[in-house]
Each structure stands twice: as structure tokens, then as C-alpha cells.
Amino acid sequence: MALIIQKYGGSSVADAERIKNVARRIAAARARGDQVVVVVSAMGDTTDDLIKMAYQVTQQPGERELDVLLSTGELVSSTLLAMALKNMGYGAISLSGAQAGIRTDASHSRARILNLNPKRVVEELEKGNIVIVAGFQGITDEMDITTLGRGGSDTTAVALAASLGAEVCQIYTDVEGVSTADPRLVPEAQKLDEIGYEEMLELATYGAKVVHPRAVELGELFNIPILVASSFTDSPGTLIHGGVSMEVRNKVRSIAHDLDMAKITLVGVPDRPGIAASIFEPLAKANISVDTIVQNASIENITDLTFTVAKSQLDRAMDVVKPIAESIGARECVSDSRLGKVSIIGTGMQNTPGYAARMFGVLSERGINIQLITTSEIRITCIIDEARVKDAVQALHRAFELEIEG
Numbered sequence: 205m206a207l208i209i210q211k212y213g214g215s216s217v218a219d220a221e222r223i224k225n226v227a228r229r230i231a232a233a234r235a236r237g238d239q240v241v242v243v244v245s246a247m248g249d250t251t252d253d254l255i256k257m258a259y260q261v262t263q264q265p266g267e268r269e270l271d272v273l274l275s276t277g278e279l280v281s282s283t284l285l286a287m288a289l290k291n292m293g294y295g296a297i298s299l300s301g302a303q304a305g306i307r308t309d310a311s312h313s314r315a316r317i318l319n320l321n322p323k324r325v326v327e328e329l330e331k332g333n334i335v336i337v338a339g340f341q342g343i344t345d346e347m348d349i350t351t352l353g354r355g356g357s358d359t360t361a362v363a364l365a366a367s368l369g370a371e372v373c374q375i376y377t378d379v380e381g382v383s384t385a386d387p388r389l390v391p392e393a394q395k396l397d398e399i400g401y402e403e404m405l406e407l408a409t410y411g412a413k414v415v416h417p418r419a420v421e422l423g424e425l426f427n428i429p430i431l432v433a434s435s436f437t438d439s440p441g442t443l444i445h446g447g448v449s450m451e452v453r454n455k456v457r458s459i460a461h462d463l464d465m466a467k468i469t470l471v472g473v474p475d476r477p478g479i480a481a482s483i484f485e486p487l488a489k490a491n492i493s494v495d496t497i498v499q500n501a502s503i504e505n506i507t508d509l510t511f512t513v514a515k516s517q518l519d520r521a522m523d524v525v526k527p528i529a530e531s532i533g534a535r536e537c538v539s540d541s542r543l544g545k546v547s548i549i550g551t552g553m554q555n556t557p558g559y560a561a562r563m564f565g566v567l568s569e570r571g572i573n574i575q576l577i578t579t580s581e582i583r584i585t586c587i588i589d590e591a592r593v594k595d596a597v598q599a600l601h602r603a604f605e606l607e608i609e610g
């Protein structure tokens with residue numbers, strides 16, 4: 205008898221019918237003789253709706269109260285799912301994150317798991333119950349409810365898999381798995397049967413929405429295979445694991461894109477020690493994550509500094525940066541939110557020249573202007589006009605022949 209973790213995303217539990225469908229899928233896994241621990245997200249757009257509601261009441265909901273409010277979304281779906289399973293004659297119990305033993309630090313809205321003691325989960329499994337855990341939440345030592353950041357249920361699932369020594373963590377969503385590009389942009393995109401952790405981490409970080417990067421990171425750390433598959437079909441999905449063969453790795457595997465980005469440029473910044481720190485330390489304190497940073501070579505000790513943030517954080521970032529720009533004597537502080545990024549990703553690029561040149565060539569043939577470039581060993585990212593992202597993804601998918609095999 206194996207222990208498996210199944211996680212169902214918001215769209216998979218969006219209404220009563222879908223919850224019953226998920227219950228049937230869990231029952232089928234149980235019938236195969238496995239012990240099952242299930243993690244659920246909130247139903248449909250519940251989390252967004254709860255946030256909206258909070259801001260209708262006040263412009264400053266306060267992060268402690270907001271976390272308690274948001275945690276209720278997952279409580280609703282987990283209890284309903286337990287009820288549906290019981291109605292089918294199965295022993296099932298729902299547990300909040302706190303009851304499941306998920307202890308976190310006190311950074312509300314982005315808490316990190318400090319430790320996970322799944323005593324109650326194990327007890328319930330031993331009683332023969334299917335355990336349904338509310339995702340995305342934990343509790344501090346002071347008994348305050350926390351949430352793990354948007355999309356955090358994936359992290360809950362992989363963390364539980366690690367602490368319970370589960371064979372696999374299955375993440376069920378509304379797409380068939382991980383593809384060579386977003387199928388909504390590229391109809392010929394192929395689903396991948398398997399992908400390594402490091403490639404998946406880059407993909408998830410650079411725009412693929414199928415699984416949260418933190419969950420991939422945890423999976424790699426504890427060597428938990430993660431299966432991403434659809435909760436609406438029986439197709440086999442994509443297995444994220446550490447044993448992908450060289451053969452499969454030896455090329456560009458996927459094109460990621462992300463439209464949620466904006467850039468801020470400080471024009472005419474004096475080039476002297478401490479300037480970067482004076483800008484990025486306050487941004488970090490304000491909990492704004494900065495992605496790409498580019499500083500131009502300076503001319504007569506004056507330089508330009510550009511960095512990117514998520515669109516949703518642009519206004520706050522500008523509020524932080526503008527006064528600093530003034531105090532350090534920058535000429536101007538400007539922003540642009542009509543940007544997107546496209547990335548080619550694959551371990552095959554490691555130590556192999558030519559990929560960057562090819563990518564830039566493809567974009568130039570389409571007349572797409574590259575504004576910024578960033579790379580890792582297995583990724584090349586170009587930041588371009590948001591309106592050209594679709595065209596870029598399609599052209600790159602063709603140029604790297606990703607429609608041929610998945």
C-alpha cells in the first residue's frame with residue numbers, strides 16, 4: 205500500500221459538481237489500495253473575491269486579519285470535499301493547516317513553513333480515513349493563522365509529501381500537464397511526459413502557471429516526484445523528477461512567457477558605491493520582489509539603472525523609489541508597464557553556444573525589439589513589448605522545433 209498526496213486546484217473544486225467529481229477520483233485512488241492525503245485550494249476565484257471584499261470594507265485590512273479571512277477559502281473546499289466522500293461511504297476527515305501540523309514563521313501573506321509535524325494526519329490515516337487538508341495556510345507559535353502566498357497550496361502538498369514520505373505528489377489542475385508552450389498561444393504545443401526539477405523551476409519562475417516554483421524547489425530538495433495532470437481527464441500528465449535522461453534533456457524543452465511585468469528606470473544616476481543598496485534595500489523591506497536588474501556602463505560617472513517588478517507591485521515600487529531617486533540626485537524615474545518576457549529553457553543549453561544568437565535572430569526576423577536580456581545556465585529571457593509576446597512565443601516554438609516531439 206502506497207501513500208500518495210493529491211492536490212486539487214481551485215478550478216477543480218469550483219462548484220458542487222466538481223467537488224463530487226474530485227471525490228470520485230479520490231475514491232478511485234483509494235480503491236486501488238493507496239492511502240490518500242488530499243490538499244485543496246479554495247473554490248474557483250474565492251481567494252480573489254475575499255481580497256476584494258476586504259478592500260471594500262477598508263483600504264487597510266491588516267495582514268493578520270486578511271490571512272485569517274483568506275484561510276477560510278480552503279476550509280470551505282476541504283470540508284465540502286470531506287462531506288462528499290463521506291456521502292459516498294468513505295471515511296474522510298478535513299483538517300486545517302494548523303491541525304495538520306504546519307508551523308510557519310509570522311510573515312503574514314507570505315509565510316514560510318518552519319516545520320511540519322503531521323501527527324494528526326498519520327493518526328487519521330491509521331484509522332483508515334482519507335485526510336483532506338486545507339492548503340495555503342499554517343499557524344505560528346503564537347497561534348496566529350498565516351497564509352503561504354498566492355498559489356501556496358502546491359507548497360502545502362509537496363511539504364506534506366516530504367514529511368509523510370509519500371511516494372508521489374500528484375497536482376491536479378485544469379490543463380493536461382506541462383507543455384512546450386502555453387497551448388492557448390501555441391496550438392501545436394506538445395505536452396511533456398517528464399521534466400527535471402531544475403528546468404521546471406525555471407519554467408515556473410518565468411511564467412508557466414501549472415505549478416508553483418516553491419513547490420518545485422521543495423520537491424527537488426526532498427526528492428519527491430511531482431505529477432502534474434488534469435482533474436477533468438484521465439491523461440497521464442507530466443512527471444517532474446530528478447531522473448530525466450540526458451537524451452530528453454539535450455535541447456530547448458519549453459518556451460515560457462509572462463505578461464505580469466513592469467520596468468522602472470532611474471535615469472542619470474551618479475555612479476558611486478552604495479547607490480544600488482540605497483534603492484534595493486528599501487524595496488526589499490517593502491516586500492517588493494525585483495526580478496531583472498540592469499545597470500548600464502557609466503559615462504562620466506553617470507549611469508542608468510533599470511529593474512523589473514510585477515505589474516501589481518509597480519505603483520508601490522514607484523512610491524518607494526521616487527523619493528530615493530530624488531535624494532540620490534537621479535535625473536528622472538520612469539516606468540513602463542506594457543512589457544512581457546519570453547524565455548527559452550532547457551538543460552541542453554548548458555555549455556552549448558549558439559542558443560542565444562538563435563533566439564535573438566528569431567526575434568529580429570519578426571521585428572521584435574529586445575529591451576532587456578537575462579540568462580541562467582539553462583534559460584535565456586528577453587523582455588519585450590507586451591503586444592509582441594504571443595508572436596515571439598509562436599516564432600520561438602517553431603524555430604526550436606518544439607512541435608515535433610514532446
Ligand code: ASP
Binds near residue numbers: 246
Ligand atoms: N487559494 C489560494 C490562491 O488562490 C492558494 C492556492 O490556490 O494555491 O492563491
Ligand code: MG
Binds near residue numbers: 213214
Ligand atoms: Mg487558487
